[in-house]
Amino acid sequence: MTLYEVRGVSYRYNLDRHGVQALCGVDLNVRKGEFMAISGPSGSGKTTLLNILGLLERPCEGTVRLDGAEVSGMSERERTRLRRERIGFIFQTFNLIPVLTSYENVEYFLLRRTMPGVEVRRRVLQALEAVGISAQADQRPNGMSGGQRQRVAIARALVRDADVILADEPTAALDQATGLAVMDLMRRLNHERGVTFVFSTHDPRILAAADRVVQLTDGRVIK
Amino acid sequence: MRRVPILFRLALRNVFRNRRRSMYALATVAMGAMGLFVFMGFNRGLMNQYRANTIRARWGHGQLYVRGYRGVAHVRPWEKWIQKPEPVMERLRALPGVVDLFPRLTISAMVMAGGGAVAGQGEGIDGIAEARFFDQLNFTEGGNFENRADGIVLGQGLAQGLGVHVKDEVLLVARDRTMTIRSARVIVTGVFHTGSQEFDSRAFRLPIKIAQRLLGTDRVESISVALSGVELWPAFAMAAAAALPELEAVPFDELDKVYYRHAVDWLDAQFSFIRSIILLVVFLGIFNVISMTVMERTAEIGTLRASGDSRLEIALGHILEAIALGVLGGFIGLLAGCALSAGPLREGVAMPPAPGITRSFRIFIELGLRDALQVLLLCALTAAAGCLLPVWRATRIPIADALRHV
Numbered sequence: 001m002t003l004y005e006v007r008g009v010s011y012r013y014n015l016d017r018h019g020v021q022a023l024c025g026v027d028l029n030v031r032k033g034e035f036m037a038i039s040g041p042s043g044s045g046k047t048t049l050l051n052i053l054g055l056l057e058r059p060c061e062g063t064v065r066l067d068g069a070e071v072s073g074m075s076e077r078e079r080t081r082l083r084r085e086r087i088g089f090i091f092q093t094f095n096l097i098p099v100l101t102s103y104e105n106v107e108y109f110l111l112r113r114t115m116p117g118v119e120v121r122r123r124v125l126q127a128l129e130a131v132g133i134s135a136q137a138d139q140r141p142n143g144m145s146g147g148q149r150q151r152v153a154i155a156r157a158l159v160r161d162a163d164v165i166l167a168d169e170p171t172a173a174l175d176q177a178t179g180l181a182v183m184d185l186m187r188r189l190n191h192e193r194g195v196t197f198v199f200s201t202h203d204p205r206i207l208a209a210a211d212r213v214v215q216l217t218d219g220r221v222i223k
Numbered sequence: 224m225r226r227v228p229i230l231f232r233l234a235l236r237n238v239f240r241n242r243r244r245s246m247y248a249l250a251t252v253a254m255g256a257m258g259l260f261v262f263m264g265f266n267r268g269l270m271n272q273y274r275a276n277t278i279r280a281r282w283g284h285g286q287l288y289v290r291g292y293r294g295v296a297h298v299r300p301w302e303k304w305i306q307k308p309e310p311v312m313e314r315l316r317a318l319p320g321v322v323d324l325f326p327r328l329t330i331s332a333m334v335m336a337g338g339g340a341v342a343g344q345g346e347g348i349d350g351i352a353e354a355r356f357f358d359q360l361n362f363t364e365g366g367n368f369e370n371r372a373d374g375i376v377l378g379q380g381l382a383q384g385l386g387v388h389v390k391d392e393v394l395l396v397a398r399d400r401t402m403t404i405r406s407a408r409v410i411v412t413g414v415f416h417t418g419s420q421e422f423d424s425r426a427f428r429l430p431i432k433i434a435q436r437l438l439g440t441d442r443v444e445s446i447s448v449a450l451s452g453v454e455l456w457p458a459f460a461m462a463a464a465a466a467l468p469e470l471e472a473v474p475f476d477e478l479d480k481v482y483y484r485h486a487v488d489w490l491d492a493q494f495s496f497i498r499s500i501i502l503l504v505v506f507l508g509i510f511n512v513i514s515m516t517v518m519e520r521t522a523e524i525g526t527l528r529a530s531g532d533s534r535l536e537i538a539l540g541h542i543l544e545a546i547a548l549g550v551l552g553g554f555i556g557l558l559a560g561c562a563l564s565a566g567p568l569r570e571g572v573a574m575p576p577a578p579g580i581t582r583s584f585r586i587f588i589e590l591g592l593r594d595a596l597q598v599l600l601l602c603a604l605t606a607a608a609g610c611l612l613p614v615w616r617a618t619r620i621p622i623a624d625a626l627r628h629v
Contacts, residue, residue: 014582056529056623056626076432090528095525097233098325099237099240100236104229104232109530111229
């Protein structure tokens with residue numbers, strides 16, 4: 001079952017009047033439940049590809065289908081709704097809200113749903129438990145280690161029952177052991193819950209954990 | 224709607240996220256709120272004192288005239304004066320809110336003493352009744368003539384012009400309605416000043432019986448009304464119109480339109496201008512703080528947008544934060560305003576004489592709950608307005624650019 005179908009996608013940045021070709025005719029399929037890595041040197045277009053998959057940017061050329069529906073031409077409102085309901089994000093720098101506790105950071109994105117308060121609480125605690133951070137539920141991000149913060153970020157992406165979680169260099173800001181632990185956690189959640197993970201990295205040990213590695217160079221898929 | 228509580232929580236916590244910056248914003252709003260609140264109290268004190276002075280120095284809460292008399296020049300004005308004033312006053316006393324009534328008769332006369340003569344404009348009054356209510360007439364010498372049948376009180380300028388003092392005799396010379404010259408000798412019992420130099424240089428008051436005798440009439444020109452409260456005037460005026468349709472009830476602010484009404488309007492306009500400046504300072508303070516805040520939180524805004532928050536929700540969060548700053552700063556300002564008026568300004572503010580006024584006075588700061596609520600509302604609205612542009616800009620940043628922001 002294909003989750004994403006990317007066909008002929010190109011993207012060009014305009015920097016100081018000079019165009020920079022970030023992606024050039026990318027073709028890619030992502031299967032549901034896949035644990036896929038995007039690899040490549042800096043500037044190869046990894047983040048741009050993840051942004052396009054995450055509906056954060058629109059390709060200059062080509063099409064992107066999510067579950068068969070063409071999403072590049074959708075209205076901003078529709079894309080916002082899709083991001084909210086189907087896509088989770090994990091960032092290199094965690095991007096948690098510093099004035100909210102771990103629990104509240106996870107809860108914040110769930111409160112939009114028409115769900116009883118008891119159910120919200122149950123799901124938030126379950127998500128925190130799944131990433132092994134329930135003991136820090138009342139702590140704010142500033143008092144936590146990088147690994148703990150990234151676990152909260154994973155719980156935040158997980159709690160909404162997203163079809164796919166896109167992670168841009170999720171281990172880059174962590175030490176090696178913590179990075180591997182976070183990757184193990186992602187892998188476990190992928191196995192147990194069937195959530196599709198697409199992540200970018202250039203760490204070979206992290207790449208080894210992936211089902212499939214897509215190699216990008218100069219905006220082109222070379223493998 | 225379910226997110227409103229957490230948005231509020233987030234907004235309140237964000238207020239204290241960068242304490243130094245929040246302190247700066249709170250101080251700006253608090254100073255503005257304190258300034259507005261105290262200035263409103265000062266303005267209210269000024270207006271109330273001015274109103275009390277206007278009512279209790281000269282006009283009462285209003286006056287009654289024969290309909291069609293006031294504001295029109297009459298060849299034979301005495302024909303438009305109130306006939307048989309006693310029965311009229313009996314009926315007026317039964318109307319709601321009436322505390323006292325004062326029949327009056329205006330008289331133009333030459334006031335003569337020691338070989339000098341000054342044209343004066345006087346009022347015949349009931350000395351005993353008026354002494355009870357008109358307590359803002361300031362005597363520099365002596366006092367009211369009260370029940371003395373041949374007493375007169377002179378305005379300060381008039382007494383100085385004639386060179387007379389208390390217990391001196393003056394001669395009043397006037398023409399009656401048949402143009403016959405009549406005169407009366409009266410004794411000065413007091414010299415007063417109202418604060419208005421122009422008025423004090425020609426005004427005198429004498430027993431109404433003498434004025435009626437000099438003018439050859441038993442009528443009165445007007446009846447001043449003292450009510451138990453200024454707010455009772457509309458009800459009284461309606462009742463008077465129903466009971467005595469031939470009379471017209473005119474409130475004090477209409478009688479003293481040139482001085483009182485215009486002064487109030489002038490002060491209101493001045494206050495609006497100062498309020499605008501204060502609110503502009505608050506606006507700029509909030510604008511500055513929210514602009515810096517938004518720049519600092521660009522990546523966070525990107526994260527929220529990436530995770531499905533709409534532009535409106537992002538804006539709402541920041542607007543709530545600005546409103547929280549406005550209300551909190553406003554509340555601190557109100558407390559500071561209360562402390563200021565209860566402390567250093569407890570004895571009021573000494574004011575120099577106003578234009579056309581000869582005496583200085585003190586204005587007491589009269590703080591009101593309604594003013595406090597108005598200040599809080601203004602602070603909240605100004606703070607919300609101050610954050611709109613930076614927040615609008617923030618929500619327009621492409622999500623990917625926002626996420627790249629360091």
